[in-house]
Amino acid sequence: MGFALGVQFHIFGPKEKVVDSLSCVRAQMPASHYSINTAGKQREDKYRSMIRKQRPLVPLSSASPIQCVDESPSLALQKVAIPIMVNGCTGKMGKAVIEAAIAAGLDPVPLSFGSAQYAGQTVHVGGKDIKVHGPSDRESVLGSVFYKYPNLIVVDYTVPSAVNDNAELYCKVGVPFVMGTTGGDRKQLYKTVEDSKVYAVISPQMGKQVVAFLAAMEIMAEQFPGAFSGYSLEVLESHQSSKLDTSGTAKDVISCFQKLGIPFELDQVKKIRDPAQQVEMVGVPKEHLSGHAFHLYSLTSPDETVNFEFQHNVCGRSIYADGTIDAALFLAKKVVTLQLLFGQLL
Numbered sequence: 005m006g007f008a009l010g011v012q013f014h015i016f017g018p019k020e021k022v023v024d025s026l027s028c029v030r031a032q033m034p035a036s037h038y039s040i041n042t043a044g045k046q047r048e049d050k051y052r053s054m055i056r057k058q059r060p061l062v063p064l065s066s067a068s069p070i071q072c073v074d075e076s077p078s079l080a081l082q083k084v085a086i087p088i089m090v091n092g093c094t095g096k097m098g099k100a101v102i103e104a105a106i107a108a109g110l111d112p113v114p115l116s117f118g119s120a121q122y123a124g125q126t127v128h129v130g131g132k133d134i135k136v137h138g139p140s141d142r143e144s145v146l147g148s149v150f151y152k153y154p155n156l157i158v159v160d161y162t163v164p165s166a167v168n169d170n171a172e173l174y175c176k177v178g179v180p181f182v183m184g185t186t187g188g189d190r191k192q193l194y195k196t197v198e199d200s201k202v203y204a205v206i207s208p209q210m211g212k213q214v215v216a217f218l219a220a221m222e223i224m225a226e227q228f229p230g231a232f233s234g235y236s237l238e239v240l241e242s243h244q245s246s247k248l249d250t251s252g253t254a255k256d257v258i259s260c261f262q263k264l265g266i267p268f269e270l271d272q273v274k275k276i277r278d279p280a281q282q283v284e285m286v287g288v289p290k291e292h293l294s295g296h297a298f299h300l301y302s303l304t305s306p307d308e309t310v311n312f313e314f315q316h317n318v319c320g321r322s323i324y325a326d327g328t329i330d331a332a333l334f335l336a337k338k339v340v341t342l343q344l345l346f347g348q349l350l
Contacts, residue, residue: 085111086336087153089146091170092161094122094136096295097184097321099129101159104325106130110332115149117142117162117170139166142173150179155339157332160185164249168192175200180339182331184210184324186252203335208252210327214316218256225263233265234306242276242286242298250275254299257314266303292319 088105092098093116102112116127116134123138137145150156158179160170164187171193174181180203183193197204209215224231239258241251250273258268276298282288288296296319303312318324 085109086332087111087113087156088159088332089113089115089149089153089156090134090159090161091117092163092185093127093129093134094118094125095161097161097324098159099127100321100325101161101184101328102132102134103130104322104329105332106132108329108333110329113149113153113156115145117145119163142170143177146173146177146179150177155336156180157182157335157339159328159332161328164188168196171196171204174204175202178202180204180335182328182335183207184328187249203338205331205335207331208256210325210331211318211323212327212330213323214253214318215327217316218253218260221257221260225260229263230265232261232303232312235266235303235312236306237261237266237268238274238300238302238304239268239272240274240276240286240298240300240302242282242288242296244294244296245277245279246294247277251297251299253297253316257299257301261301261303289319295319295321 088110090098090102090105090112093102098116105112112130112132112134114132114134116136118125118136118138120138120140122136123140125136127134127136146158156179158174158181160167160174160181160183162170162185164185167183167185167188170185171181171183171188175196178200183204183206186208193206197206207215209218237258239254241254243251250270254273255270258270258273262268276282276286279293282293282296282298283290286298288298296317298317299315301314304310
């Protein structure tokens, strides 16, 4: 186990290791929100084969060059753009991630998964033309893309109903992925990743600062269980009308309050999706009705003489897009470290 902002996390692999690093903060994933897994024996053999064929390894960034183990320590590994496949590119979050990827120097591949209604269409984002493939040809397309780009990182911003099927496919093919889509069966999602031994960053929240808040909540719940026993809780969350499910961030915060002694069910969350209410009741700026995330948690003592409020409001998507790119870079680091490690073992 390791700790980042006081949050425990595991890295699984052929040899389970203890890691003590703030790197997962850069990938914005507290332990309860993500799974990170190294390759198993089959994946190890594949990497050995890749190394023997001298396929290019992916560096982290210009700010943190990686040295190749086959060269002298003074020679840094040649820098190449990290290929990234953004599934759900027809949505606003997917488009924001592609634009952030280009700005960060990553290389978005010209293919993406989408719903059947978008199959065959081409989406123009950030100067790139990206062809959308429907559910029927996902496996063959992903296999071809991963073969062409062996250092591929997949980012998923599709829909809640596709979370588990997509994760199973990524694990079956063996491609590392960032799951930013909320919803689905989360327990099954984590199990799928752990059983496959594929690298993955899984989180309902990609904003670093919000994740820091979540980490602080988890620390408080861990160290002061039952501290708010007897208090009542009200939760209000407002997102753009296109968001179908309850906020994943709200669910995680509620879980902490439950540990702090407050009984609360998810169906008690007040979900605001009506634009008029969002402006008048919540205070969302009109220009951000199509992209915002407002959360308010209000706690009241039994005699109503004490009140606590926790609030975090986000307008726009840049905080999530930038965080997603950090997560992709984090995965790239893990993959290249594994490649270098296996290269040393050959």
